[in-house]
Amino acid sequence: MVHLSASSLLLAAGILPTLAYGAGLNTAAVALGKLYFGSATDNPELTDTAYVSQLSNTQDFGQITPGNSQKWDATEPSQNTFTFTNGDTVAKLAQANGQKLRCHNLVWHNQLPSWVTSGSWTNATLIAALKNHITNVVTHYKGQCYAWDVVNEALNEDGTYRTSLWYNTIGEAYLPIAFAAAAAADPSVKLYYNDYNIEYSGAKATGALKIVKLVQSYGVKIDGVGLQAHFIVGSTPSRSNQASTMAAYTALGVEVAITELDIRMTLPSTAALLAQQSTDYATTVGACVDTKGCVGVTIWDWTDKYSWVPGTFSGQGAACPWDSNFVKKPAYTGILSALGGSATSTATTTLVTSVSTTSTTTSTSTTSTSTSTGVAQHWGQCGGSGWTGPTTCASPYTCTYSNAWYSQCL
Numbered sequence: 288m289v290h291l292s293a294s295s296l297l298l299a300a301g302i303l304p305t306l307a308y309g310a311g312l313n314t315a316a317v318a319l320g321k322l323y324f325g326s327a328t329d330n331p332e333l334t335d336t337a338y339v340s341q342l343s344n345t346q347d348f349g350q351i352t353p354g355n356s357q358k359w360d361a362t363e364p365s366q367n368t369f370t371f372t373n374g375d376t377v378a379k380l381a382q383a384n385g386q387k388l389r390c391h392n393l394v395w396h397n398q399l400p401s402w403v404t405s406g407s408w409t410n411a412t413l414i415a416a417l418k419n420h421i422t423n424v425v426t427h428y429k430g431q432c433y434a435w436d437v438v439n440e441a442l443n444e445d446g447t448y449r450t451s452l453w454y455n456t457i458g459e460a461y462l463p464i465a466f467a468a469a470a471a472a473d474p475s476v477k478l479y480y481n482d483y484n485i486e487y488s489g490a491k492a493t494g495a496l497k498i499v500k501l502v503q504s505y506g507v508k509i510d511g512v513g514l515q516a517h518f519i520v521g522s523t524p525s526r527s528n529q530a531s532t533m534a535a536y537t538a539l540g541v542e543v544a545i546t547e548l549d550i551r552m553t554l555p556s557t558a559a560l561l562a563q564q565s566t567d568y569a570t571t572v573g574a575c576v577d578t579k580g581c582v583g584v585t586i587w588d589w590t591d592k593y594s595w596v597p598g599t600f601s602g603q604g605a606a607c608p609w610d611s612n613f614v615k616k617p618a619y620t621g622i623l624s625a626l627g628g629s630a631t632s633t634a635t636t637t638l639v640t641s642v643s644t645t646s647t648t649t650s651t652s653t654t655s656t657s658t659s660t661g662v663a664q665h666w667g668q669c670g671g672s673g674w675t676g677p678t679t680c681a682s683p684y685t686c687t688y689s690n691a692w693y694s695q696c697l
């Protein structure tokens with residue numbers, strides 16, 4: 288015989304219980320000893336009051352990053368003419384909310400103004416322009432940033448240096464030069480090297496390790512490595528690989544942070560993809576939890592409404608933990624679970640589009656790992672590998688995977 292709880296009946300009717308949480312994402316991260324859980328944002332979306340309200344919710348977000356407004360094209364559009372208006376808007380929002388500000392970025396090969404990309408540079412003139420940019424921007428934000436992404440994406444996939452204007456004109460010395468200029472302008476701010484595909488072992492991660500050692504070899508301060516973590520559903524590196532790669536960085540005396548996490552999928556989204564996405568978010572956030580020197584996690588915006596993904600990766604999207612209507616997706620519970628947060632179900636209702644009410648009683652297990660077994664895989668929202676949430680329900684029946692997040696016992 289199958290017993291159905293009241294909330295299971297709602298589910299069977301296509302109604303998903305709205306969750307009430309004992310803690311938001313930031314609260315849970317801080318409770319684990321992390322400094323923050325945060326989100327990127329951008330100026331155009333700050334006119335959306337409902338968006339700003341959630342962005343300002345410090346239960347979920349203790350940190351924000353300006354996605355564009357501190358980049359070179361935004362801050363120095365003409366040589367030696369600096370504009371900080373949009374960056375200041377984000378910085379003031381962080382200050383008003385009591386959120387940390389991660390500052391992003393100083394030296395990159397993208398989003399450079401044309402006076403830089405089409406300039407006629409010598410080694411000396413480009414170093415002077417580089418130092419002038421960093422000195423002015425870091426001085427303006429002195430005391431406001433937790434960290435600066437000083438150099439962004441200096442590496443090719445094989446771990447060699449990207450042949451950017453910076454490398455081609457100055458050579459690898461542009462990295463220590465940039466870090467030294469930033470350190471001189473704000474001795475207290477954390478200085479990061481930030482890149483993608485360095486979250487897991489391989490040639491590019493080895494290249495990032497070399498960059499840390501290079502800067503250190505110049506006697507220049509480098510405090511952290513930023514792991515962008517722009518991942519694809521179903522292809523996220525394992526928790527143990529991400530954690531061991533983080534450990535390789537921290538062994539050099541620097542901290543790490545996940546700086547731009549999002550996990551995209553080929554559209555349209557399905558319940559199965561959303562379930563896998565939840566697992567993948569939990570995997571990556573879990574790697575930070577496992578790593579003492581991982582100070583925090585930043586998602587690259589919190590809602591699909593304003594994600595950069597559809598505009599950059601054709602046919603892909605749904606990469607954030609909230610959907611475009613600001614409704615929490617399974618990814619939210621995946622993250623919260625990885626952070627050790629608790630969830631309880633309430634009676635309020637949110638319609639879901641795809642619901643499976645199939646349930647099958649199988650064997651039970653009470654192991655403390657993520658491999659809970661039992662029944663019920665409704666909504667395709669099972670936690671899968673890496674899930675560390677509760678494995679049993681309060682009924683005589685044992686739940687499988689994420690059902691316990693919703694206190695569902697079939």
Ligand SMILES: O[C@@H]1[C@@H](O)[C@H](O[C@@H]2CO[C@@H](O[C@@H]3CO[C@@H](O)[C@H](O)[C@H]3O)[C@H](O)[C@H]2O)OC[C@H]1O
Pocket residue numbers: 329354355439483515547595
């Ligand atoms: O038209 C441009 C538009 O293309 C631009 O999009 C931004 C591009 O950068 C995105 O952030 C980067 C994402 O991945 C990493 O590689 C970098 O470290 C990040 O900086 C950002 O989210 C997009 O909005 O925005 C300005 C428009 O004029």
